[in-house]
Amino acid sequence: MKHSAVTLEDKYATDSDRFYLTGTQALVRLPMLQRELDVAAGLNTAGFVSGYRGSPLGQVDIQMWAARKHLENHHIQFRPAVNEELAATAIWGTQQLPLTRGARYDGVFAYWYGKGPGVDRAGDAFRHANYAGTSRHGGVLLMAGDDHACKSSTVPHQSEPALMAAGVPILVPADVRDLLELGLHGWAMSRWSGRLVGFKTVGDVMDSAASVEFDLKSFRIRLPNGEFPDAGIRLPDVALEQEARVFAVGLPAAVDYARANGLDRIVMDPPGARIGVITAGKSYQDTRQAFADLGLGDRAPVRLLKLALVWPIDRATIQAFAQGLDEIIIIEEKAPIIEQQVRDTLYDCVNRPTIYGKRDPAGQVFLRDYGEFTSSELAIMLGGRLARIVDNDDIRGRIGFLKDQATKIARGEILAVRRPFFCSGCPHNTSTKVIDGSRALGGIGCHTLAMWMDRSTETFSQMGGEGIAWIGQAPFTEETHVFANLGDGTYFHSGYMAIRGAVASGVNITYKILYNDAVAMTGGQPLDGQLTVPQISRQVLAEGVRRVVVVTDEPEKYDDVTDLAPGTKVYHRREMETLQRELRETPGCTILIYDQTCASEKRRRRKRGTFPDPAKRAFINAAICEGCGDCSKASNCLSVQPLATEFGTKRRIDQTSCNKDFSCVEGFCPSFVTVHGGGLKKRQKVDARAFDLPDPVLPSLAEPWNILVTGIGGTGIVTIGALLGMAAHLDGLHVTSLDMMGMAQKGGSVFSHIRLASDAAQLHGLRVSRGDANVLLACDMVVGASKDALATLRAGVTHAVLNTYETPTGDFVMDTNTVMPGARLRRAIADVIGDGAVDALNATALATALMGDSIATNPFMLGYAWQKGLVPLSLDSLMRAIELNGTATEAIKAAFNWGREAAVSLAPVAEAAGISVEVAAPKTLDDIIAGRAVHLPAYQNPTTARRYQALVAKVRAREEVLFLGGTALTEA
Numbered sequence: 001m002k003h004s005a006v007t008l009e010d011k012y013a014t015d016s017d018r019f020y021l022t023g024t025q026a027l028v029r030l031p032m033l034q035r036e037l038d039v040a041a042g043l044n045t046a047g048f049v050s051g052y053r054g055s056p057l058g059q060v061d062i063q064m065w066a067a068r069k070h071l072e073n074h075h076i077q078f079r080p081a082v083n084e085e086l087a088a089t090a091i092w093g094t095q096q097l098p099l100t101r102g103a104r105y106d107g108v109f110a111y112w113y114g115k116g117p118g119v120d121r122a123g124d125a126f127r128h129a130n131y132a133g134t135s136r137h138g139g140v141l142l143m144a145g146d147d148h149a150c151k152s153s154t155v156p157h158q159s160e161p162a163l164m165a166a167g168v169p170i171l172v173p174a175d176v177r178d179l180l181e182l183g184l185h186g187w188a189m190s191r192w193s194g195r196l197v198g199f200k201t202v203g204d205v206m207d208s209a210a211s212v213e214f215d216l217k218s219f220r221i222r223l224p225n226g227e228f229p230d231a232g233i234r235l236p237d238v239a240l241e242q243e244a245r246v247f248a249v250g251l252p253a254a255v256d257y258a259r260a261n262g263l264d265r266i267v268m269d270p271p272g273a274r275i276g277v278i279t280a281g282k283s284y285q286d287t288r289q290a291f292a293d294l295g296l297g298d299r300a301p302v303r304l305l306k307l308a309l310v311w312p313i314d315r316a317t318i319q320a321f322a323q324g325l326d327e328i329i330i331i332e333e334k335a336p337i338i339e340q341q342v343r344d345t346l347y348d349c350v351n352r353p354t355i356y357g358k359r360d361p362a363g364q365v366f367l368r369d370y371g372e373f374t375s376s377e378l379a380i381m382l383g384g385r386l387a388r389i390v391d392n393d394d395i396r397g398r399i400g401f402l403k404d405q406a407t408k409i410a411r412g413e414i415l416a417v418r419r420p421f422f423c424s425g426c427p428h429n430t431s432t433k434v435i436d437g438s439r440a441l442g443g444i445g446c447h448t449l450a451m452w453m454d455r456s457t458e459t460f461s462q463m464g465g466e467g468i469a470w471i472g473q474a475p476f477t478e479e480t481h482v483f484a485n486l487g488d489g490t491y492f493h494s495g496y497m498a499i500r501g502a503v504a505s506g507v508n509i510t511y512k513i514l515y516n517d518a519v520a521m522t523g524g525q526p527l528d529g530q531l532t533v534p535q536i537s538r539q540v541l542a543e544g545v546r547r548v549v550v551v552t553d554e555p556e557k558y559d560d561v562t563d564l565a566p567g568t569k570v571y572h573r574r575e576m577e578t579l580q581r582e583l584r585e586t587p588g589c590t591i592l593i594y595d596q597t598c599a600s601e602k603r604r605r606r607k608r609g610t611f612p613d614p615a616k617r618a619f620i621n622a623a624i625c626e627g628c629g630d631c632s633k634a635s636n637c638l639s640v641q642p643l644a645t646e647f648g649t650k651r652r653i654d655q656t657s658c659n660k661d662f663s664c665v666e667g668f669c670p671s672f673v674t675v676h677g678g679g680l681k682k683r684q685k686v687d688a689r690a691f692d693l694p695d696p697v698l699p700s701l702a703e704p705w706n707i708l709v710t711g712i713g714g715t716g717i718v719t720i721g722a723l724l725g726m727a728a729h730l731d732g733l734h735v736t737s738l739d740m741m742g743m744a745q746k747g748g749s750v751f752s753h754i755r756l757a758s759d760a761a762q763l764h765g766l767r768v769s770r771g772d773a774n775v776l777l778a779c780d781m782v783v784g785a786s787k788d789a790l791a792t793l794r795a796g797v798t799h800a801v802l803n804t805y806e807t808p809t810g811d812f813v814m815d816t817n818t819v820m821p822g823a824r825l826r827r828a829i830a831d832v833i834g835d836g837a838v839d840a841l842n843a844t845a846l847a848t849a850l851m852g853d854s855i856a857t858n859p860f861m862l863g864y865a866w867q868k869g870l871v872p873l874s875l876d877s878l879m880r881a882i883e884l885n886g887t888a889t890e891a892i893k894a895a896f897n898w899g900r901e902a903a904v905s906l907a908p909v910a911e912a913a914g915i916s917v918e919v920a921a922p923k924t925l926d927d928i929i930a931g932r933a934v935h936l937p938a939y940q941n942p943t944t945a946r947r948y949q950a951l952v953a954k955v956r957a958r959e960e961v962l963f964l965g966g967t968a969l970t971e972a
Contacts (some may be wrong), residue, residue: 054115084118107137116157194232289765425659464494629816863899
């Protein structure tokens with residue numbers, strides 16, 4: 001592959017049949033492919049996409065906007081909706097087009113997207129649209145995003161039951177390529193059956209990326225034999241006739257289509273197989289990886305059926321699959337959707353096999369119906385079943401390792417946890433504070449994190465139900481008032497109705513409407529429509545609220561605003577406590593609109609030059625700071641960090657992450673210094689040398705090579721995964737990458753799983769399996785030593801590159817006595833793989849000193865790992881991947897090269913950075929006492945110094961007598 005010919009637009013180019021893209025980007029390309037299919041068939045169709053963002057579909061709108069030109073060229077309209085229900089209704093409208101006058105297209109193919117809770121919300125619209133049916137040249141897919149592990153949700157969810165209740169057939173893709181292939185089949189199925197078609201997605205598919213080969217020219221749609229069912233939309237229509245078409249015609253037609261196109265496939269069928277496995281989607285990938293974890297791969301002695309259509313299943317396919325089997329294992333997460341249908345299908349068969357699903361034949365739990373599975377769990381289960389027919393010491397050894405590893409990790413101590421936390425300068429740091437004697441009710445949004453802080457914020461509701469729980473509590477308690485947090489995105493989505501309900505009920509409640517000017521939780525998107533503070537004030541006053549106030553960090557920006565609701569006053573955020581006390585005493589429903597731009601969005605806009613960047617900086621004079629932590633209490637800010645000094649732990653402001661909120665200055669402390677009128681003097685980059693480094697010996701790819709990158713949300717971990725994935729694609733390798741973030745963009749833990757292979761058949765599960773990591777690139781020690789990371793390590797297999805820089809966690813903000821256990825974190829990794837397999841260096845300090853910005857840390861570490869021979873990718877491909885990324889290209893290349901030189905010889909790199917790698921000799925007790933005695937006259941007066949020396953001498957003399965020369969108390 002010619003590197004210069006590859007561009008990021010390849011994933012949307014009509015003439016490209018091999019491309020690298022994410023699951024979300026596949027959903028962008030999908031309607032383009034459908035349009036091309038229709039044009040080739042002589043149809044003039046258009047496309048329509050609508051929905052509401054939410055993990056794992058939180059980036060659909062961002063990617064759609066980025067591909068706007070491509071979509072327009074393919075006659076595809078993207079219209080994000082106010083909420084999921086309205087989006088579903090708009091999708092229904094596309095199928096009504098042939099019934100109207102003036103239609104300019106033969107039909108409109110459409111898809112709805114939304115998170116699992118959005119499936120529940122849109123259920124009534126789905127049922128109405130599905131009963132009405134689709135148009136012959138239209139078709140509808142319902143992209144349901146499920147979060148089985150509840151990594152970015154308030155509850156775990158599974159969309160199949162809701163879709164089944166609406167009579168919607170369900171397809172389940174297993175990987176990025178499946179999103180394209182099954183997506184096209186889904187629209188064809190929708191047209192043939194006249195029904196909406198469900199399309200279940202999960203994070204392991206949507207948050208992954210892969211090098212995909214897909215040739216539209218060779219893609220074929222085979223219509224079932226017989227006449228067109230004609231079960232779609234029509235006028236006039238009758239409700240009971242609609243129901244009959246759904247169940248008597250539409251669903252059987254969907255099954256016919258799946259069978260005609262071979263969507264359900266037997267992918268393994270060795271001669272004499274007595275055990276069968278049925279699975280679908282992510283569970284299929286996990287099952288294939290489980291066989292690899294057992295050392296069997298495609299040689300596993302089982303018949304394996306991969307389902308695409310999980311409801312309704314094709315009974316004929318199941319009956320044929322079951323022939324000659326003694327037992328069938330059904331692997332699916334959550335509820336037994338497939339299992340119940342298989343049991344029903346085989347119940348009347350004479351020689352039916354024994355079925356293992358959620359329960360075994362004895363009625364005991366076999367596979368749990370909650371949480372999610374990993375390939376390692378499935379390997380232990382499958383290995384146990386196969387042990388009856390395969391006498392193999394290697395399999396038993398692998399099962400033993402997996403069990404032992406799980407036990408060790410479970411028993412291990414949790415040294416530190418990097419939980420999601422408010423960003424530096426986040427408006428929620430101030431807006432979610434609650435006055436003494438009151439409590440707040442949480443809701444959906446970043447502000448939910450307040451529930452895990454010392455903020456008297458209790459419980460939460462579904463999106464749009466914020467505060468309404470109080471209506472059910474108020475008549476039965478002596479408590480007279482509560483606050484309720486409501487984000488502006490949720491207000492626009494459905495929260496406005498909650499305020500209407502609170503007013504109608506007459507309860508005493510104050511809604512804090514957190515106006516942040518962006519949907520920060522899913523990437524900083526704008527609201528799906530126009531919403532301003534004056535509009536909100538007028539809307540809520542018209543609903544009958546008793547009082548409206550606006551609180552902001554910039555009250556002066558309202559000096560010329562004339563369209564606020566009558567009686568609405570604007571206050572500085574410093575008056576929050578007083579205002580909350582007043583509102584608490586005001587009967588009825590009151591509103592506090594907190595107006596401050598999202599910190600992350602503020603940073604983005606400043607980089608683009610579209611947001612003011614005040615020439616002001618805050619610093620802490622360490623000589624005056626006494627380490628009391630009042631600044632952390634006042635600001636709740638991660639940029640207030642510990643500073644180790646010879647006089648104890650002080651505080652410092654991390655200028656790299658500071659968003660200039662300045663709430664830390666509100667603490668009563670003389671150590672703060674604010675500098676006005678000047679910018680931060682950026683460290684000078686050290687000129688990159690003319691690197692002349694030896695080429696490393698790169699690993700063989702006879703077996704898949706697994707890299708786990710760990711770090712902190714918002715620091716570029718996902719970018720490293722993307723660079724590695726693109727470089728592998730350029731090298732012609734097969735690659736999958738999976739970014740596991742949850743809410744980690746808020747400073748939490750991020751894991752990027754990158755798997756490389758020379759043969760696509762070697763790659764199945766998207767996650768690095770237990771004990772299978774070849775490389776741990778731990779850009780943050782806390783995440784690198786977490787149980788999830790440690791579980792992937794194995795002595796003799798894994799080599800770790802560890803950044804020893806200690807970035808404080810949110811625990812430090814809430815408890816200023818928190819100490820980062822750096823040495824123990826490093827030890828935890830070394831205990832698993834051995835000291836010789838760990839390369840530890842302070843990459844952040846080195847990269848920041850060399851490049852002038854801590855963002856250079858991760859490419860520095862990548863360069864180090866590559867030079868150590870731990871990354872089997874060519875240098876040319878890595879450099880081209882950096883160029884394609886298009887951000888700070890030369891700086892990232894330079895950081896990568898500095899990392900390479902550090903891998904060859906650390907000392908000259910540290911010297912260039914002005915950092916000593918020599919370990920300073922520890923000070924003697926006399927040195928410590930003398931240093932304090934010199935300092936105290938300047939700090940206070942000579943008398944203080946003399947008193948100090950006398951006291952220490954007295955304690956020292958007594959300690960030497962009592963503890964035989966001990967000095968621990970004296971040193972303390």
